[in-house]
Amino acid sequence: MLYRLFISWSLVFGLSAAQDPCAAIAGKKWVSPQEARACMFSFPVDQDRKSSLIETVNKTLAFHTSVNYQKYVHEDIHADLARIRATSYHSDFDLHLDLYNSFRRLNDGHCRFISAYLPTPLALLTAEDGTQQVHIAPEAFSIASAEFPDQIEFWQASLDGNLKGQLASLSGAKVLLINGHNPFVAVNQNAEITGGYQAFSTRQNSFFSSYSRGAKGWSYVMGNFAQLVHPLTDSVQMTIQRPNSSTVEQVTLPYRARIGSTVRNFTDSESYRTNMCRNVTATNGFNFYDLLTQQETASLPSAAYFEQQPMLDHEDRKHPMNVMLDALPLTDVELPEELLPLPIALNQSYSVAQFYMLSDNITGVLALGSFSAANFTAFMGSLLDGLQELKSQGASRLIVDVTNNGGGYICIAHWLHRILVGPKNTTEPQAGLYTCARAGTLAQTIVEKINKGGDPEEVLSYNPSQWRNSSNLPFSVQSHWLRPTVNLTINGHEDAFSPRLGAECQPFEMTPPEEGLFEPENIVIISNGRCASSCSLFSITMAKHEGVKTVVIGGQQNAMQQYCGIVGGQSTHFTEIDTEIKSTHLKNHTHAPPDFVLGITWRLAFGIHNPAEPEEWQDHPADFNLPLTLKTQVPGLSVSMSII
């Protein structure tokens, strides 16, 4: 399974207005899943577009580092593509769903703004006697009424008998069965298809609600039960026991499909297709040396919508990034006030980085929702200032809460590691992992072009001047940094990679302190396991090099809870690779894919304990697994505030 795949392709069709199922939902905010599907499934497959799509995916995969590794670990993507090419589909959306399910993480521009909701997010809670039980989250009604005020009446009315109008009383109920089966049947079915994290336990956790720290505040994550990527399910039946009740009751709740507020207006099938599903300039790359296009591109929305990080300035995108793409954008459900963390955040807090001092006056908390924030330099400064302020207030212990942190700037991960533990052989000259890039034919040709002066402004990612060799010394502009290629046979397939690459972030643009701010034994990193990309780089180097303890909160007992997943040395989008191709005038190369959007892992990171193999496929068991209880309410947040 490919984690960061994300596709978009264009297909425009007209239907007569009289029977146009998209016209039927135009202008509405909420519709039934059936109505949404009638529109989404109404477009036939265009065979030329389908062929072009498959060609594009196939050629773009040549830049993705782990295709051959995946064959053993998860999925043979090339075999999937061959199967999909040979299959005929009733509709374009059926084709999309097959790609989506095959690739797990593959998501496209189609109808991506319609997801389906239930007002009852779930939580897996542990009782005082240690037993675990799925519950409707105690905060469910509070969240649903704040987020879906215009749908609450619909759900109230849909409840039967004495429960009609009693949605609030469901909050905190035990969920004994979902659709007649043990809830873990649904949890595990979702874990099979939700993609994202390697660890099954982490994918199980995705079913349940959690929280995240965004740029503007705390958000609630509904979880895969209460928020479906696609409106494919009409309703769910739950067998429940409400709090303080001995009665076992049945409830059936319909999903409601919401046409998101960021959706461009459509009136019928044609405008739906044109406005929502077509590739636009920004979903393609551009020739960097064509300034007009560059400006146009900067002003348009892009795949960035699905990155699990705040929206960034185009300018700051020059910093190498390692961020997870997901099928849904980062949550925008606000956390109600009563669920916010109690201590007041320190003034040094900035955006996704919030600092708290606990009431013991010796434990500081850094809640870090992302490794990206709008202003790279301000973010760097805030991390240093906030930690120094905690220290000056007497903190000698630090909790770093990286719950739902999907990654971000690689150099912020290195910076945080370096300032926390000080200068050591594990932080200087490099506080990250050694990496390599895939050295496919087209990639090698791009570097050849650059060697011959094809990138005078030194802006391209394939420019040797961006990289250092494994002795941490810079490559000259003339050196072909992908060669001599390292030729490997992976799962029986021949593959070629660049030689090992070294330090990339230092010297930092700010001077780090001469001594570490906290002793590694006094630092813990906690999360719900959903810590990806740059968050993984940070957590793994802190755990494996510095011995920092890791904690996962929640999750099924006895399942191995991993403190991170989705490692990668650097991730990028096809858009960025397309920019490299166009800027070096190689768009007509036989290996160059047509215009498209696809997220890829561009550099692979080598392991710490097993440096010969990518860190990606190694286990990362957490040192501790703390249970969530009824008292912890929003998963984890109050736990992290009370750990001593």
Ligand SMILES: *[C@@H]1O[C@H](CO)[C@@H](O)[C@H](O)[C@H]1NC(C)=O
């Ligand atoms: C993908 O490309 C390879 C050659 O690069 C080719 O052998 C294979 O048939 C292609 N697969 C599909 C599904 O087009």
Ligand SMILES: *[C@@H]1O[C@H](CO)[C@@H](O)[C@H](O)[C@H]1NC(C)=O
């Ligand atoms: C359940 O009963 C306890 C004790 O009477 C009470 O404190 C609590 O508020 C009740 N919970 C609900 C959801 O009614």
Ligand SMILES: *[C@@H]1O[C@H](CO)[C@@H](O)[C@H](O)[C@H]1NC(C)=O
């Ligand atoms: C959609 O149309 C409404 C009014 O018809 C308008 O207020 C809104 O700004 C439009 N949205 C977009 C994204 O164009």
Ligand SMILES: *[C@@H]1O[C@H](CO)[C@@H](O)[C@H](O)[C@H]1NC(C)=O
């Ligand atoms: C969209 O993709 C098609 C097919 O690859 C391409 O011909 C077209 O130029 C693209 N449109 C835009 C606006 O980039």
Ligand SMILES: *[C@@H]1O[C@H](CO)[C@@H](O)[C@H](O)[C@H]1NC(C)=O
């Ligand atoms: C933090 O900022 C607030 C508002 O600007 C200010 O009132 C307060 O004194 C500041 N606190 C500290 C400790 O500087």
Ligand SMILES: *[C@@H]1O[C@H](CO)[C@@H](O)[C@H](O)[C@H]1NC(C)=O
């Ligand atoms: C922590 O510091 C505050 C303010 O200085 C003080 O009121 C409180 O008693 C201290 N708490 C402990 C546990 O020392």
Ligand SMILES: *[C@@H]1O[C@H](CO)[C@@H](O)[C@H](O)[C@H]1NC(C)=O
């Ligand atoms: C980013 O932050 C730095 C440091 O605070 C500041 O000097 C700079 O002006 C900021 N940049 C922008 C674009 O706001």
Ligand SMILES: *[C@@H]1O[C@H](CO)[C@@H](O)[C@H](O)[C@H]1NC(C)=O
């Ligand atoms: C760092 O130095 C220690 C001893 O000082 C050594 O054991 C360790 O292997 C070194 N680590 C690296 C990554 O060089």
Ligand SMILES: *[C@@H]1O[C@H](CO)[C@@H](O)[C@H](O)[C@H]1NC(C)=O
């Ligand atoms: C790195 O580059 C320097 C300078 O060109 C060179 O002396 C050194 O041998 C290189 N190291 C490796 C491992 O290639």
Ligand SMILES: *[C@@H]1O[C@H](CO)[C@@H](O)[C@H](O)[C@H]1NC(C)=O
């Ligand atoms: C790797 O393979 C390429 C192309 O097949 C070849 O030119 C190169 O010499 C090989 N490299 C090594 C180190 O064997």
Ligand SMILES: *[C@@H]1O[C@H](CO)[C@@H](O)[C@H](O)[C@H]1NC(C)=O
């Ligand atoms: C690509 O097109 C350019 C002209 O636009 C031509 O000079 C070049 O030879 C072509 N390259 C390939 C690989 O066909």
